[in-house]
Amino acid sequence: AQRVTQPEKLLSVFKGAPVELKCNYSYSGSPELFWYVQYSRQRLQLLLRHISRESIKGFTADLNKGETSFHLKKPFAQEEDSAMYYCALSGTGGFKTIFGAGTRLFVKA
Amino acid sequence: EADIYQTPRYLVIGTGKKITLECSQTMGHDKMYWYQQDPGMELHLIHYSYGVNSTEKGDLSSESTVSRIRTEHFPLTLESARPSHTSQYLCASSPPWGTIYFGEGSWLTVV
Numbered sequence: 285a286q287r288v289t290q291p292e293k294l295l296s297v298f299k300g301a302p303v304e305l306k307c308n309y310s311y312s313g314s315p316e317l318f319w320y321v322q323y324s325r326q327r328l329q330l331l332l333r334h335i336s337r338e339s340i341k342g343f344t345a346d347l348n349k350g351e352t353s354f355h356l357k358k359p360f361a362q363e364e365d366s367a368m369y370y371c372a373l374s375g376t377g378g379f380k381t382i383f384g385a386g387t388r389l390f391v392k393a
Numbered sequence: 394e395a396d397i398y399q400t401p402r403y404l405v406i407g408t409g410k411k412i413t414l415e416c417s418q419t420m421g422h423d424k425m426y427w428y429q430q431d432p433g434m435e436l437h438l439i440h441y442s443y444g445v446n447s448t449e450k451g452d453l454s455s456e457s458t459v460s461r462i463r464t465e466h467f468p469l470t471l472e473s474a475r476p477s478h479t480s481q482y483l484c485a486s487s488p489p490w491g492t493i494y495f496g497e498g499s500w501l502t503v504v
Contacts, residue, residue, distance in 0.1 A: 316490065328436075328483065328495040368433055374490060380426075380451075381493055385435040 286311050288373050290384035297361050298392050305356040305387045307345075307371030317347055317354040318372040320383075328370070331356075341365070361391045395420045397496035399484050405502045406474055414469045414499045416484030425467040426493065428483040429453060436483070442467060474503040 287310040297303050319331040332340045334347040345356045371384040397418040427440040438451030440459040457471050484496040
């Protein structure tokens, strides 16, 4: 079955510390993976997608097909990174996007 | 400017009332979605559409209905609202493959 798992509901780190938000997926075809972010009082929006292979706001994510993971990483967390992060998977052939349950990141001063 | 518009943003209504949450997009996307989300919680897909006259139920059972008569318009209707329908409803759209674009959400409170 197709599934996206974010094992941590809450992740709390200090400012300047590295942060990694975990995402594992299950999909039989070739997936496209995304990270979406929802800042307080803002709409849910795309943070990055794996095919772009770019760094957004210092965040990167590498698709590891062997481990079926797409973890989101940032070497030095900032207070403004505090938000809700959702990992999502989209497939081919009209497959609808599946979202994980989300991880709330709290960056402490 | 291309965007997704949801109205009303906030609504408080009494039990048993009929409501329609409006969603329009000027992105030119064929695919549209409705998600239900309690604050800071999981997104639940309740309806989606691949194009005009196409509607499907999502993963979460919902008493709401949707219609897609025009590409840009995807309204959601509750015939008889109940307190259990209190939640945030997010409308979204996307191209055939790729990024989903979300509206600002409609907060519904049923008293």
